[in-house]
Amino acid sequence: MRTGAYAGAGLVAGAPARPSEWHALTRYTIAHVSDVHVPPLPPLGAADWFSKRLLGLFSWHRKWKAEHRMEILAALERSLEELSPDHICVTGDLTFTTHSGEVEQAARWLASLGSATGVSLVPGNHDAYVPGALEQACRAWAPWMTDDASAQQCFPFLHRRGPVDIIGLSSGIPLRLPRTVGRVGAGQLDALRELLARIADDGRPCIVLIHHPPQEGAARRGKELLDREALRRVLTEERVDLVLHGHLHRPARATLTGKHGPVEVLGASSASALGDRYAPAHYHLLEFDIEDGQIATTLRHVRYDRALGAFMPGTGEQLAPLPVSSAAA
Numbered sequence: 531m532r533t534g535a536y537a538g539a540g541l542v543a544g545a546p547a548r549p550s551e552w553h554a555l556t557r558y559t560i561a562h563v564s565d566v567h568v569p570p571l572p573p574l575g576a577a578d579w580f581s582k583r584l585l586g587l588f589s590w591h592r593k594w595k596a597e598h599r600m601e602i603l604a605a606l607e608r609s610l611e612e613l614s615p616d617h618i619c620v621t622g623d624l625t626f627t628t629h630s631g632e633v634e635q636a637a638r639w640l641a642s643l644g645s646a647t648g649v650s651l652v653p654g655n656h657d658a659y660v661p662g663a664l665e666q667a668c669r670a671w672a673p674w675m676t677d678d679a680s681a682q683q684c685f686p687f688l689h690r691r692g693p694v695d696i697i698g699l700s701s702g703i704p705l706r707l708p709r710t711v712g713r714v715g716a717g718q719l720d721a722l723r724e725l726l727a728r729i730a731d732d733g734r735p736c737i738v739l740i741h742h743p744p745q746e747g748a749a750r751r752g753k754e755l756l757d758r759e760a761l762r763r764v765l766t767e768e769r770v771d772l773v774l775h776g777h778l779h780r781p782a783r784a785t786l787t788g789k790h791g792p793v794e795v796l797g798a799s800s801a802s803a804l805g806d807r808y809a810p811a812h813y814h815l816l817e818f819d820i821e822d823g824q825i826a827t828t829l830r831h832v833r834y835d836r837a838l839g840a841f842m843p844g845t846g847e848q849l850a851p852l853p854v855s856s857a858a859a
């Protein structure tokens with residue numbers, strides 16, 4: 531769907547570039563979108579009236595229905611068309627109760643964003659609302675969360691897109707309300723460490739996607755990532771350049787001190803929110819400028835302007851340059 535400078539360089543958007551081809555590229559862009567909770571909430575089935583989904587339904591109508599708006603999602607779509615990023619990363623909470631109608635609705639929304647090669651997705655806690663729901667959602671959203679090499683749906687998955695490596699983690703677990711904590715789990719952490727060690731020598735910038743924030747103090751008690759300390763150990767001991775997350779419904783930022791350099795952690799707010807309860811809708815645009823084997827990264831906040839009914843890109847902010855070794859062929 532997206533055609534940017536990358537496609538203009540004669541390569542297929544969404545496909546990985548070989549290091550020798552990077553030098554031909556000028557700019558590669560990634561939009562980071564989160565917590566869309568695709569509205570509206572479809573009617574629940576009879577069985578759902580005896581599950582946690584009933585509480586979710588009350589919560590949606592009492593608090594969230596007025597916040598997550600279809601017209602903002604439409605404005606998001608227009609904004610993404612206009613800015614035309616080469617790739618889109620979605621960090622979870624596509625649904626509110628993981629009801630089958632919501633899962634299908636979210637799959638249609640994902641398909642409208644782009645193909646399997648143009649979008650990378652990880653699930654959030656709302657996509658694992660009741661036991662078994664995450665598995666159902668993952669089946670429906672498999673095209674956007676399948677590992678390139680194994681062609682299997684698994685976490686962590688690896689997407690090699692343009693000049694960057696994108697790794698997806700799952701942190702959603704079914705819980706009793708009002709807890710919305712997440713957990714990556716020992717198996718996934720071991721696999722992440724192994725994967726990072728395996729790709730380190732390829733020298734490509736590495737972006738990790740996760741719904742819950744890994745940094746300390748970002749989420750209050752009851753909403754936090756339970757094994758964040760163990761995850762941070764992997765993120766800082768192996769080579770990771772950027773972590774993109776959601777969950778907080780407000781923009782967040784932190785820097786972890788990594789053994790190989792700083793690990794920038796960026797949280798996007800909900801991309802469908804009016805802003806009456808938390809921050810107004812917002813997403814990140816990351817611009818990677820590639821020149822002579824080096825990558826300069828610019829972060830742009832794209833915020834929803836309620837008066838204009840449109841997303842407006844802000845001024846760019848330069849992030850720490852990626853080490854030369856990350857971009858060297």
Ligand SMILES: [Fe+2]
Pocket residue numbers: 565567623654656777779
């Ligand atoms: Fe959310």
Ligand SMILES: [Fe+2]
Pocket residue numbers: 623654655656710741776777778
């Ligand atoms: Fe969440």
